Amino acid sequence: MSNENLTFFETLVYGHQPCEIWTNGTEGALYQLGNTVLMLGYMGGSGTFGAIYIYCCLAPGFLCHALWGWISVCGLDVFTWNLLLILLCLLQLCHLVFRLHQDSFPSEEFRTLYTTVYLPLGVPLPVFKEVAGACENRVLSLSIEETYALEGKTPINQLSLLLSGRIRVSLEGQFLHYIFPYQFLDSPEWESLRPTEEGNFQVTLTAEMDCRYISWPRRKLYVLLAKERYIARLFSVMLGNDIADKLYSLNDKLFARSGVRLDIRLPSLYHVLAPPSTGESGAGAAEPRAPGNPAAPPLQTHPERNPPNSRVPHRQPWPSDGELPSGEDSTSLILEDFADLTGSFMEYGRDSPPGGHPTPFQRSWAPLAPTDTPKL
Incomplete structure (x- = not known):
């Protein structure tokens, strides 16, 4: 068969001299070790850690082949290609480690916060990273019976979210409600002020157990909300839901x-x-009309409770807090x-009486x- 009539595929199969003599020797330990490491490397998984495992095995395998080409074969092309493959594996490893560091959480508490609160809302991880960065990725703590805010004294200069523990809210010593994990500590105070206004807490917040919380500085959070519309809507939904929960907890009382x-x-x-009102108080204290007046029927009362000659006592207005x-x-x-x-x-x-006119x-x-x- 002439080489001129061969196709490209036939050239690959028949266009070379066949191997007549096969060597019985091996290529050396470096060549065998390199192939063994490559075989182990290709058994890695498909995730991020699986890719790290693969490249960690490929780099030593190509290094063995490069040394084999430099020492045993004495081929510059073998050494150069394997050296290039080693560099590519190292670059891929650096990229994977950088991405893994970006996707990591500052602490386990932030990971739990994301999976419990933000992930069900469909918040992407980069957005949560930006929200957590606004509080400087710090987790603060309160010991038992330590106060977070005092009524009339503590200024409203931050917004905090409870991560663990329980906070007791009271007003003038009277218990109002509790604040549980993943609820805001001061959402009503945050919504009551405009960005340019200042104010103090009207309630006292006391830790009933060891508590952990994160806190956003007020001005820094306002800057973030003004810059990121998605984060502003996210906080609006979370604050509205938190205030509604606090109102329902007051309703339970x-x-x-x-x-x-x-x-x-x-x-x-x-x-x-x-x-x-004043008019209603005067009407309640007035004498009932005479029985002979047909325009307005008399107010019928129980004979045992109110004798005919007794006056119905006038209920005083609501006393003030000091009274x-x-x-x-x-x-x-x-x-x-x-x-x-x-x-x-x-x-x-x-x-x-049945059929009577309403009073x-x-x-x-x-x-x-x-x-x-x-x-x-």
């Missing part, structure tokens, strides 16, 4: 004496929580009046009907 849970969203509860007796707070007084008021409504409804009190006030809201 509103209980009637009968144990029925009240809902702060009830429109009728607003009339109980709000102080009475409250010791051991009582405004919440307890509100609940006592609410329980009395609901009882009077039930009794008055039973005493009203002015019934026309001006909505019925107070506490609802048993589900536990949040």
